[in-house]
Structure formats: C-alpha cells, structure tokens
Amino acid sequence: MQKYLAGVGRAFAVRVVVGMLVLTGGLFWRALHASDGQRAEGGEPVLCGPIKEGQPAGYPAMCAALNRPDLAELVGAPGERIVSAGVGTYSTWDLGAAQAQVGQLEVAISDRRTIPYDLLLDSTRVSAREVAPVAGRPAVAYAEPLHWVTLNLGTGGSGSDPIPAPAPTRDPGTAYHLVVARNADGSGGSLDVSLQRVDGGSADSERLPALAEKLMADLDGWNAPPLPTEPGQPTRAPRPSPSPTEFRPFSGGY
Template sequence: MAGEIDGTMKGANAWGQAVAAVAVVGALGVGLWAFGETSTSHGDLPPATCSGGEPEKASRHVSGAQLCEALNRPDLAELLGTPEQKAKTAGGSGGSVELAGGKKIPTPSARVEFETYTVTLSATYDRLPVAGSATLLGDSAQQRKVLGRPAVLYSHRTISIRFRLDGSDSSSGPGVPARTVTVAQDAKDGGGSYDVSLWRSDGVVPDDAVLLGVAERVLPTVPGWAAEK
C-alpha cells in the first residue's frame, strides 16, 4: 500500500533563497506534513478542525495554530468555488529556516485540504521587502498591491512524494502547478511576508481571482494584521 503527498516547492520566501541557499530547506515546510491517511469518501463527517497545538504565549510572531484558525474559516470552500466540499485535513505547524551563522527565521504555516483544492498560509519573519522581488521569481511573476500592501503573484510546482507505509521505495518528482501570492507584513514593506498558495488535485492551474479572493478574506483575520506598522 502506498501513499502520496503534494508539498509546495515554495520556500520561506523565494527571494530569501536567493540570499541564502540554505533557505531551500524551507520548501518542505509548507506542504510535507504528517496528517495521516484520509478517505476519499467523507459522507456526513464534519469538516476537519485545526490540529497542531496551541498558540505560543508571549510571542511576537503568529503561530501555526493561529494561521490555521485564520485559514480554516467556515466559508473557505465557498471562496474556492466548491461550497459543497468539506475540509478533509487542517493543521498548523511551527518551523524555521536556519541561515549561515546559525540565525533562525521563524516560518510558521498552515494547510487546509479539500477534495479539489489545497490551500496553505505561511508567514516569514525576515528583513526582506516584497517590493521588487518579482524580478527574482521568473518572467511570469507580477508585482501587485493586495489590501494596500506590496505583493507579488507567481507560479511554481508542488513536490509529489510517493512512499510505501513501511518506508521503502520512496520517490519524489514534480507535482501539480500552484499559484502563490506573497504579501508584505506591513504597508511600509519593512520586511517579512505572508504567503497564500493554492493548487488543485486535478492539475488544473488555479484561477488567480480565486487565490486573491482567499488572500483578501483570510489575511486581515491573521492576528496582528491591523496592528502592524
């Protein structure tokens, strides 16, 4: 019996990887989580609730649990255009990217999976601005404004990992196309970002209007959004 996981190739943030190659490790942080096996038939089961621990107290950074609570909203399926679907899995995770010299950049993240769509939300607490980053993300990257803050919209691919439950015969390769919007954590673009990523199980490229609609509804509910400088 084998399983398969799709994880986004997008790291803590792509221009961070241009500064420190070690940040590529963050590419596994958003998508490769141990949610366990799920059935393709959910019947009358209720939507999945967030797992991944409680928010950290007295922290200047949002936690994976808080990101999951913001992302796993009751109307998320409707925002995705699939109102009849229920969340199969939902979870939040801490995490960090370690740079040369031992400095760690917090990269908490959350993921909600439906039958058609998987959505992720992550935060990166670095000192890198979002404005101008489109030049580092390929020709198709587009500089935008989202909710009045600098943003960039671009494409990438997930990583598909196949494995047997006994741990043998694992393999990885390109997954499905994904779209991501990265938004500055503050209007002045003083460093740090939020990333919302979206991909479809059928391999169809997600619609940008759907992605931006999700980002515009979810991001203002992230703790500290309105209070940031």
C-alpha cells in the same frame, strides 16, 4: 562596501529561500501533508490539531483563520467541505503556518516576519512578478511547479533489492502563491498565501487576493491598516518577472 555586503546577503537569502521552496513547497509529498493535519470524520466538521513542540507558535490562530465556513466559496469550490486542517509544511522562518484542504484544493498560509515580500523577484528559478497592492500593501505573485517524490521504504522479496517505484500517472500541477508585505513601504516581513489542487488540476490564482484579504482580517498584526510609506519615498513601479513565463496572475496585468 556596505551596499556590496547587503547585496551579498540578499543573494544568499534568495538561494536559501528558493532552496527551502524546492525542498518543502515544491515537493508534492502527500505523506508529509497528511501527517501534519487533522482529517474530518464522517460528516463532522474538521478541527485544527493542537500545537506540538517545535511547531510555529502562531499555528493555532492561523489554522483557525483558515478553517472557516466560507473557505470553499473563497477558493472557488462551492459545495465542497474542508476535509483536513493542520500546520502543514513550515520552516524555521515561520512565526505561524497553517494548511487546509477543501475538496481537491489545498490552501496554505505562512507568516514570515524576516523575509521580504519581494525576495523571490531576484530569482530566476520561480515565476515571480509584482502585482497590484493587497489591502494597501505591496504584493508579489509566483507560480511554483510541483514535483512527485517517491520514497522506497521497504525491500523486495530477494532481501536487499529496493521495491521499484511506480511511475507517476499524471502531472502533479502547480502551486500559486501571493506574498504580501506587512507595511505599505514593503517592510515588516511577509505573509504567503498559496493555492493548489491535490489532483493535479489547475487552481484559480485569481482568487488569491480576496482570500488573502479575508484571512488577514482575522490575524493579529495583519488586521490593522498598514503603516504608511515614509514621506518622500518614491513609489516604485512594478517589476516584471526576471525570466520569460506564461504565468499571468490576476487578470494578466503583465
């Protein structure tokens, strides 16, 4: 009975988390991102905005770790500059969250102490697979197709008719995520690092492991060696994606 209840709880958590991804990360909603970030003025460096009521307590430290001079090189956009930085999108599970845009690339990071790193492997709604460890910690990569969202906030000239929404002119693209466990045995929650292009182009997912290691080195709780796996626990072989996919993260290991 205990195992059954645990399975039911995990299945429910998968649905909740995937639903959250569809509502927040999966929606390519530019107005939402812009409202949460501080944009650079002229040639001045961008600053992280002050924390506001209701935002994750760890936002300032995570934004500072993300808003770094070498971010352009880490994401594969040498010569570009950071044009915005802020809390970005976040959920009630996030202890910390931050987002920055460098050139046409958008980087986001979230610290979720209560969400297992491999939770999305149980869902067929995202392309997820276990990959090589990151800084001694197990990790999962997944691809998240983005979608356009259009809000009709006004009315037409006749009074009550909504203004027709313009059709999107290009594919909004894909966000690539790397989710890393806090501890070597997969426990302790997870850190989600994502990379996407705001112009609908393709981001380089191969850069996520090195980017995650650099960010973790500057984050309290992540910058120490992971707790070791309990003695006697077997090493679990990587699990493939639950559904066929062309997503091949990090040199096509699968």
